[in-house]
Amino acid sequence: MPDRITLFRTTKRVVFGIGAIEKIGAEIQQLKGKKVLVVTDPGIIQAGLLEPLTDSIKAAGLPFALFDKVEPDPRIEVVEQCAEKARAEQIDCMVGYGGGSSLDIAKVASVRLTNPGAIDALFGIDLIPQPGVPLILVPTTAGTGSEVTPIAILSDTREKLKKGIVSPYLFPETALLDPRLTVGLPPTVTALTGLDALIHAIEAYTSVNAFDLTDHLALRAIELIADNLRTAYARGEDLEARSQMLEGSLLAGIAFANAGVTAVHAFAYPIGGEFHVAHGLANSIMLPAVMRFNLLGHLAKFADIAQALGVETEGLSDKEAALEGLEAVEDLMGDLQIPRRLRDLNIPREAIPALAEGVMKVTRLLANNPRRLALEDARRIYEEAW
Ligand SMILES: [Fe+2]
Known part of the structure; x- marks a missing residue:
């Protein structure tokens, strides 16, 4: 409770x-x-x-x-x-x-x-x-x-x-x-919208405002998306994969509407606003660096996420499992061939201090984050994603 x-x-x-x-x-x-x-x-x-x-x-x-x-x-x-x-x-x-x-x-x-x-x-x-x-x-x-x-x-x-x-x-x-x-969505749109839904689920599950009802929905969403996003991307006409993706996106939406999203979305806002990067892409690029920072905020929950992503977690400590979950996310993003770094979007490194100032203003979302975050952390996270 x-x-x-x-x-x-x-x-x-x-x-x-x-x-x-x-x-x-x-x-x-x-x-x-x-x-x-x-x-x-x-x-x-x-x-x-x-x-x-x-x-x-x-x-x-x-x-x-x-x-x-x-x-x-x-x-x-x-x-x-x-x-x-x-x-x-x-x-x-x-x-x-x-x-x-x-x-x-x-x-x-x-x-x-x-x-x-x-x-x-x-x-x-x-x-x-x-x-x-x-x-x-x-x-x-x-x-x-x-x-x-x-x-x-x-x-x-x-x-x-x-x-x-x-x-x-x-x-x-x-x-x-x-x-x-x-069914007709092109692969790149499938990948970026699917990753946005995955991020909704990961963030809802690890938000400080999560509770049982949202946890069940979020974990199931992670399973559905992890099991089906590659197929929907590679073979768009696969109705079974499309159906499971749509259900995953729905469950993730219900979860985050009630638990909130956290720092990945907060870090994506200044990139979207300043450089007009699509929402799903800005989120995806920020996910690994923010997730690595956030792991310590709730190791047990990030270990659950690893399991939902399909990682064999038996015998692993929470920290080991959480790190493997991060690897699983990066592996998925690699398969989907999306840009991985801010530099790939022609965002200059000099923009980072202003972006970091920007993220600190997204207090509505940072308040949900499982790990407290200072301006210096924000700068380092953008550097890692650059
Ligand atoms: Fe989103």
């Missing part, structure tokens, strides 16, 4: 399975939606993924409108455009469809419709006064877990910062997950 009062929240309805997309019309009806706005990005349309969604909506006899202007690392302005479209079309229900960016835009646009005034007032923790219009989220990556988190991240281009909104009103009513939608 934890030594404190814990709170566990998640999305009310989670619909999961091969062919689940055919149920979207029925799910909208369940929410009493009369007209829907589908929020997505142009890549989804090019990939031919829009039809399975719109076919089901049409089959349910529901009118819908389309907002397809979501971009990677979306700007706050995109939320405003999306909300404007929703008002003009007089919709009463929203479906976010795509990667984390599309889901985040749909989340914030849905609350924007019911919370007029300055959008700046919504940024921060628990600052949204009213719930939004009913929302369904359908991820097409395995991935961000955004369909089960109360968080959205947007880019503020004026302040050159990524800003977060955390509110229970950002949970959708329904998450709908269909592994078939992820």
Whole structure:
């Protein structure tokens, strides 16, 4: 039992399975939606993924409108455009469809419709006064877990910062997950989104705010991702591997929505903000160095992670097992052929002092970290990743 009062929240309805997309019309009806706005990005349309969604909506006899202007690392302005479209079309229900960016835009646009005034007032923790219009989220990556988190991240281009909104009103009513939608993801996207999900699980498991409910989900997520990410990367059409990856991403999302993420995400923020490195890539590059630093903070839990990653830990001390777990992560990243160092992204070594200053400001996440961390540690960790 934890030594404190814990709170566990998640999305009310989670619909999961091969062919689940055919149920979207029925799910909208369940929410009493009369007209829907589908929020997505142009890549989804090019990939031919829009039809399975719109076919089901049409089959349910529901009118819908389309907002397809979501971009990677979306700007706050995109939320405003999306909300404007929703008002003009007089919709009463929203479906976010795509990667984390599309889901985040749909989340914030849905609350924007019911919370007029300055959008700046919504940024921060628990600052949204009213719930939004009913929302369904359908991820097409395995991935961000955004369909089960109360968080959205947007880019503020004026302040050159990524800003977060955390509110229970950002949970959708329904998450709908269909592994078939992820089959066409290219290998690199599969690798980076899959590693992001693995990092969610590792960080949720080792967060100081972890508890039994989140631990079970996080460990299972690590097993599923460790067992299936290589196959999904190498043979994208393998529906079994895709299905297990999507489940792993879902479980990791539920875990970190309740336990929080820790220093890997904190170290990734300044890299993403300053050098526009994709979220999954910035996280992956920082993972080994941060994990090596964090091991001492909770050796027993990092030993559990090693076991979930498939390491034979019998007869090993916690420290030996934890170190082997780190090796297993590096082996996985090697197989996925992603860039491994900050220098590979043309980030100059001279940028490190400023990046280290930046990470110390991400106090919301550093507070969850299993090991306390000073500015000097932050500098050394960036040096190791450089
Ligand atoms: Fe993440």
